[in-house]
Amino acid sequence: MALPSRRHAAVSPRGNLIRNATLVFDLDGTIADTAGDLIEAANVALAAQGFSTASPAAIRHGVGYGAKAMLRAALDETREAADEAELNHLAQQLVALYEQRIAVQTTLFPGFLDVAHSLRGRGAKLALCTNKTERLMTRLLSELGIAELFEAAAGRDTFPFHKPDPRHITQLVAQAGGRVPFAVMIGDSEADIAAARGAGIAAIAVRFGYAAVPADALGADAVLESFAELPDLVERLLGRVSSET
Known part of the structure; x- marks a missing residue:
């Protein structure tokens, strides 16, 4: 009888990438249809x-x-x-x-909740970076029942600066206990991508967001069609970072 393969028991380098990742999400037009x-x-x-x-x-x-x-x-x-x-x-x-009436019509975009729980289960840290005020952000997260998903969350007035200032991301990643080189920004707007570029991290633009500029023209490293694609995109982008360091 052939011995069972040990290949599946080993932790792959790609698995380690998720475990070390800090995923920074925008709110409006990225995880929630507000x-x-x-x-x-x-x-x-x-x-x-x-x-x-x-x-x-x-x-x-x-x-x-x-x-x-x-x-x-x-x-x-x-x-x-x-x-x-x-x-x-x-x-x-x-x-x-x-x-x-902050969450009467508002819903999470399809697939976000499942992938968020999956990524957390694999060791990733999740953070939220929005230009909503902290008061509105906190209330909306509570109404949607997702506040506990995030290691840290920052609104427009949490720090003395906000997106597109890259410090909005870098300070948030530090607050979440992550490391900036292993962070990825997921957003829908020019401010999200510009902040990620300034912070020197990978950026993913969602196709279904609110930006006046098409997702393909935002200058992100990748475009997300649906949240089911997110783990593979994160592994691919962070794999580039690992190969360059």
Whole structure:
């Protein structure tokens, strides 16, 4: 009788890459589809101040770029104007309304939860790096029931700097107990990829995000079609790092 192969019992170098990895995720447009609640808050804020409401498609162009970007996108479609003071007031109203109903329509993107648990089970550290304020980030993570997935999480105001400043990533990785050379940024926007580039780490752009720039044009090291691909992409990208060091 042939002896069973020992090949499967050994820990492969690729397995070690996952075990040593720190995976830094963006929030809006990367792990969670938050557009519906943000669009609703924008239109309610506009209507309350006497402006016309805009189509979800128009406002969606600003999702991922902040409250003012969403409002400007809406006003462009309705051909109305707001001065800076009005825009600031509208933005404050939008955020207040959004906080009250932060996870009514919001859902996690398909496959994220399964792959997050799988990667953690293989020893990877997960971290969250978002330009949402820390208050909104904390509330949304709690509402979605995923706060415990992350070793560390940082919002726009957690540190004195935020994406695209690379220190938003490097400080977060240190907080998570990871090592920067073995970190990978997963995001959907120009700010995510620029921060990763500045930090000197690999970057993955998701195809299904909110950026106005197509994922292929963001300059990431790889483009993610679905979360099922993530472990293989991480191993491939960190394998390059290992071969270069």
